[in-house]
Amino acid sequence: MSLKMVFSDARQWRYLVDTFSTLIDEACFIVSPEGVKLRALDPSRIAMIDFFLPPEAFEEFECTEETRLGVNFDDFKKIMRRGKSKDRLELELGESDRRIKIRFLGRAIRTFSLGLLDLGGEELPLPKVPFTVRAKVLSDTMKEALKDAEIVSDYVRLEGSEDKLSVKASSDRGNVEVDFTPESGSLIELEVKEPSSASYSLDYLSDMMKASAISDILTIEFATNKPLALTFDLPGGGRLTFFLAPRIES
Amino acid sequence: MGVDLGDLVPKKVIELGELRGKVIAIDAYNALYQFLANIRQPDGTPLMDSRGNITSHLSGLLYRTINLLETGIKPVYVFDGKPPEVKELEILRRIKLKEEAAKKYEEALARGDYEAARKYAVRTSKLSTEMVNDAKKLLDLMGIPWVQAPSEGEAQAAYMVKRGDAWAAASQDYDSLLFGAIRLIRNLTITGRRKLPRKNVYVEVKPELIELEEVLRRLGITHEQLVEVAILIGTDYNPEGIKGVGPKTALKLIKTYGSLEKALKVVKEAKFPVDPMRIKELFLKPSVTDRYQLTWEKPDAKGLMEFLCREHDFSSERVRRAIERASKSLREITTQSSLEAWFG
Numbered sequence: 295m296s297l298k299m300v301f302s303d304a305r306q307w308r309y310l311v312d313t314f315s316t317l318i319d320e321a322c323f324i325v326s327p328e329g330v331k332l333r334a335l336d337p338s339r340i341a342m343i344d345f346f347l348p349p350e351a352f353e354e355f356e357c358t359e360e361t362r363l364g365v366n367f368d369d370f371k372k373i374m375r376r377g378k379s380k381d382r383l384e385l386e387l388g389e390s391d392r393r394i395k396i397r398f399l400g401r402a403i404r405t406f407s408l409g410l411l412d413l414g415g416e417e418l419p420l421p422k423v424p425f426t427v428r429a430k431v432l433s434d435t436m437k438e439a440l441k442d443a444e445i446v447s448d449y450v451r452l453e454g455s456e457d458k459l460s461v462k463a464s465s466d467r468g469n470v471e472v473d474f475t476p477e478s479g480s481l482i483e484l485e486v487k488e489p490s491s492a493s494y495s496l497d498y499l500s501d502m503m504k505a506s507a508i509s510d511i512l513t514i515e516f517a518t519n520k521p522l523a524l525t526f527d528l529p530g531g532g533r534l535t536f537f538l539a540p541r542i543e544s
Numbered sequence: 545m546g547v548d549l550g551d552l553v554p555k556k557v558i559e560l561g562e563l564r565g566k567v568i569a570i571d572a573y574n575a576l577y578q579f580l581a582n583i584r585q586p587d588g589t590p591l592m593d594s595r596g597n598i599t600s601h602l603s604g605l606l607y608r609t610i611n612l613l614e615t616g617i618k619p620v621y622v623f624d625g626k627p628p629e630v631k632e633l634e635i636l637r638r639i640k641l642k643e644e645a646a647k648k649y650e651e652a653l654a655r656g657d658y659e660a661a662r663k664y665a666v667r668t669s670k671l672s673t674e675m676v677n678d679a680k681k682l683l684d685l686m687g688i689p690w691v692q693a694p695s696e697g698e699a700q701a702a703y704m705v706k707r708g709d710a711w712a713a714a715s716q717d718y719d720s721l722l723f724g725a726i727r728l729i730r731n732l733t734i735t736g737r738r739k740l741p742r743k744n745v746y747v748e749v750k751p752e753l754i755e756l757e758e759v760l761r762r763l764g765i766t767h768e769q770l771v772e773v774a775i776l777i778g779t780d781y782n783p784e785g786i787k788g789v790g791p792k793t794a795l796k797l798i799k800t801y802g803s804l805e806k807a808l809k810v811v812k813e814a815k816f817p818v819d820p821m822r823i824k825e826l827f828l829k830p831s832v833t834d835r836y837q838l839t840w841e842k843p844d845a846k847g848l849m850e851f852l853c854r855e856h857d858f859s860s861e862r863v864r865r866a867i868e869r870a871s872k873s874l875r876e877i878t879t880q881s882s883l884e885a886w887f888g
C-alpha cells in the first residue's frame with residue numbers, strides 16, 4: 295500500500311482544508327484508484343461534507359489499492375496554511391507508513407509529516423432529500439448575499455419561485471432581501487418544481503461558503519423545511535457538496 | 545456515593561458540542577450536590593441571600609443549565625424519590641460523615657485554617673427539602689422539564705434512556721449503568737476549568753461518555769454479571785462491600801465462577817447487610833415511572849426575576865442577561881433540526 299498525489303496548486307487544497315476544518319475535527323480521506331473521497335458529519339450532525347476529486351484533477355496520481363487517511367483537521371490545516379501561491383503540493387504515503395508526507399514544491403522543497411489517525415466506521419449514507427428547487431449561481435454573489443443577511447439575523451430564509459431565487463433575513467433589527475434573477479446575471483440556471491422556502495443557520499452557511507475561493511459556480515438545492523445541498527464544482531471534474539439541516543419554526 | 549467501578553470502565557472523552565440536540569437525563573441530586581460543594585467562598589461558606597438561605601445550588605443550576613442549552617443540549621433533571629429501605633445503612637453512614645465534617649469545619653474555622661475549613665465545609669453539603677423545592681421551582685420558571693423518580697433517580701434516568709426518551713444519563717456515579725442506562729455521561733455539570741482541591745492548579749475537565757455495550761464487551765460479561773461485580777465491590781445497598789475485594793478481584797471472581805451465587809460459595813467471609821439477591825433485584829428491576837412529559841418551554845422572565853432577585857437577592861442585571869441567553873438558545877434548540885431525520 296503506497297500512494298503519491300501531486301496537485302498543481304497548493305492553495306486550492308489549503309482552501310479546501312480550511313473549509314473542512316471549520317465543520318469537522320477529524321475525518322478520513324479515502325484514496326483509491328478512482329480518486330479521493332471524504333464524507334463526514336459535523337459533531338452536532340447538522341451539517342455534512344461530501345467531497346470527491348478524480349485522478350484527472352491531479353498532475354500525478356498513483357494509488358494501487360484503497361487507503362484510508364484519517365487526519366486531525368486542526369493539525370492538517372496548520373500545515374496546509376504554509377502553502378504559498380505557485381507551490382505545488384505533493385502528498386505521499388510509503389509502504390507501512392503511519393505518517394503522511396506533505397510536500398510543498400516551490401522555491402524550496404518543504405516536507406512536513408502528519409500522523410494519521412485510525413478512524414474506523416462504515417461509509418455514511420447521504421441524506422435523502424426530494425429537492426424541489428435547483429439553482430446555479432455565482433458563488434461570490436451568494437457569499438455577499440449571506441453577508442448582507444448577517445447584518446440583521448443569524449439565519450436566512452431561501453425562497454425559490456418560478457423566476458427568482460431570494461435570500462431573505464429579518465429580525466427586529468430590520469429586513470434584508472437579495473434577489474437572484476436571470477436578468478441580474480448572477481442566476482445561471484433555475485429549476486423550480488414547486489415554490490419552496492426554508493430557513494438555514496448563517497453560521498454554517500458562511501463556513502461552507504469559504505469554498506467559494508476555489509469555485510466560481512455554486513449549485514443550491516433545497517425544498518420546503520428540508521435540508522439544503524450546496525455543490526461547488528471543482529477543477530478536473532471534482533465536486534464538493536455540503537448538506538445542511540433546516541431550521542423548522544414550530 | 546455509588547459503586548466504584550473506576551478503572552474497569554472504558555471512557556471516551558467527548559466535546560460538549562457532540563451532544564447538541566440530544567436529550568440528557570441529569571441526576572438532579574448529584575448535580576445539586578456538586579454546585580453546593582463547588583460554589584463557595586474561600587473559607588467554605590456557601591452563597592446565601594440576606595435571609596440566610598443557601599443559594600449556591602440555585603446559582604449553579606441556573607448558569608450551568610443555560611450553558612448546556614447554549615451548546616444545544618436538551619436537559620431534563622431527574623430527582624430522587626424515596627430510597628429503597630436497604631439503603632438505610634448508607635444513608636446513616638453519610639449522615640455520620642457529614643456530622644464529623646461539620647465538627648472539623650468548626651474546629652478549622654476556630655483556628656483560622658481556611659483551607660481546611662473549605663475542605664470540610666464541602667463535605668458538610670446538605671440538601672434540605674426546601675432547597676430541593678427551590679431547585680424544582682427554578683426549573684419550572686426556566687421552562688426546563690424535571691421528573692420525580694418514585695425511588696432512585698439514577699434508575700429513573702436509566703429507564704428513560706432505555707426507552708429512547710433520553711440519549712444518555714448524566715451523573716458522576718456509575719450506578720445508572722447498573723440500572724441499565726446504555727449511555728452515561730460524566731463531568732457534564734462540571735465541564736470547564738476546575739481548580740484541583742487544595743492545590744493552586746487548574747485542570748480542564750471534559751465530559752466523558754461511557755457506553756454500556758462497550759463496557760460489557762471490554763469486560764466480557766453480561767449486564768447481570770456487571771451488577772454482580774458491583775455488589776462484590778460494594779454498592780449503596782451494601783456500602784462495605786467485601787473486605788479485600790476491589791474492582792479487579794470482583795471481576796475476576798464473577799468471570800471465574802460465572803455468577804454471584806457461585807462466587808459467594810468460594811468467598812466465604814462475605815457478609816451482607818441484606819440478601820445480595822435482593823440487592824441484585826433492586827438494580828435489575830428498580831421502581832420507575834413512565835408518567836413524565838419532556839417539553840422545553842420559553843422561560844418565565846417575570847417569574848424568574850421575582851424568584852431569584854426579589855426572594856433570593858440575585859443581581860437583576862446578571863439574571864436579566866441569563867434569561868436572554870436562555871431564551872435565545874431555547875429558540876435555537878427547538879428550531880434547528882439535525883440531518884439524522886433524512887438518513888433513512
